[in-house]
Amino acid sequence: MKVRRKCKLLVEPPSSATGDIAFNLIVFFLVCASIQPDSGRPQEIPRSEEDQEQKEEVENIEIALTGNLNAVSLNGDTVRTSELGSRLTNLLKSKTRPQDKIVIVKSKTDTPYHHWIDVTTEIEQSGGQITIQREEQQTIQVQ
Amino acid sequence: MKISRRPLAATVPSMAMGDIAFNLLIFFVILAKATDDSHLQWDPADTADVTSAGAAKVSIVIDAESKYYLNGQQVGIAQLAPQIEQVLGNATGDDRRVLLKVHRTATANHFEPIIEAVSEAGGTIMHVLEEKRN
Structure with missing residues (x-):
């Protein structure tokens, strides 16, 4: 003879806890969405030295940046920013030694950071090694 | 005649233990991940190729008002190099x-x-940028 089980087991969560479950799920997904790891671009810049003795005369490529976002000066010639990559690749193609691949970046004080990042990205993608040359400020007292 | 008060049970229901543990876990995850400079206002520049910046001992911020912050504390430009050197100490590599x-x-x-x-200071630079969206 079969005996019927009288009491049924509770297989679903109590309906009073659904609010708590929903709240916990919201918090969990909010935390997941808000904690995003930083992304960026590494950059190697040679350590600055006060007394530089140049043993060998090397003609490096010079790029001058200004507040004008559409153009830069490449070895004195004005070049459109969009054409910079191809021009640099051509200039660096023939250079094999690492010291010849140094590209000196001179920025005017009003050069915005996003423009500087765009230009230095082009230099690195063309195989150049970035070096920053800053304008030295001198105070001259006139008597 | 004195009527004795029925003692009230003030125990935490064991059903809620899982929820409490879960909330504590989230709380400590947030504490561990939150950086000291999260309150500063700055918009990153964008570029085509970005990689994961990873964790670093030193974080420098130039905010929208061009003020300098080292690990969330405002500093002057003159103190920056020695302070970076001090924080980095004898660390090597990454x-x-x-x-x-x-x-x-x-x-x-x-x-x-x-x-x-x-x-x-002998540090290696990681520019924190946003991926360019076309």
Whole structure:
């Protein structure tokens, strides 16, 4: 003879806890969405030295940046920013030694950071090694 | 006649233990992940190729008002190089990484001294940027 089980087991969560479950799920997904790891671009810049003795005369490529976002000066010639990559690749193609691949970046004080990042990205993608040359400020007292 | 009060049970229901543990876990995850400079206002510049910046001992921010912050504390440009050197100590390799968070419109007279200071302190620069969306 079969005996019927009288009491049924509770297989679903109590309906009073659904609010708590929903709240916990919201918090969990909010935390997941808000904690995003930083992304960026590494950059190697040679350590600055006060007394530089140049043993060998090397003609490096010079790029001058200004507040004008559409153009830069490449070895004195004005070049459109969009054409910079191809021009640099051509200039660096023939250079094999690492010291010849140094590209000196001179920025005017009003050069915005996003423009500087765009230009230095082009230099690195063309195989150049970035070096920053800053304008030295001198105070001259006139008597 | 005195009527004795029925003692009330003030125990935490064992059903809620899982929820409490879960909430504590989230709380400590947030504490561990939150950086000290999350309150600073700055917009990152964007570029095509970005990689994961990873963790770093030193984080420098130039905010929208061109003020300098080292690990969330406002500093002057003159103290930056020695302070970076102090924080980095004898760290080697990837531990010498310095996160550079520069507001996209900050000008060269503000961000170039920072790059120079990091270079002087022997740190490796990681520009924190956003991926360019076309």
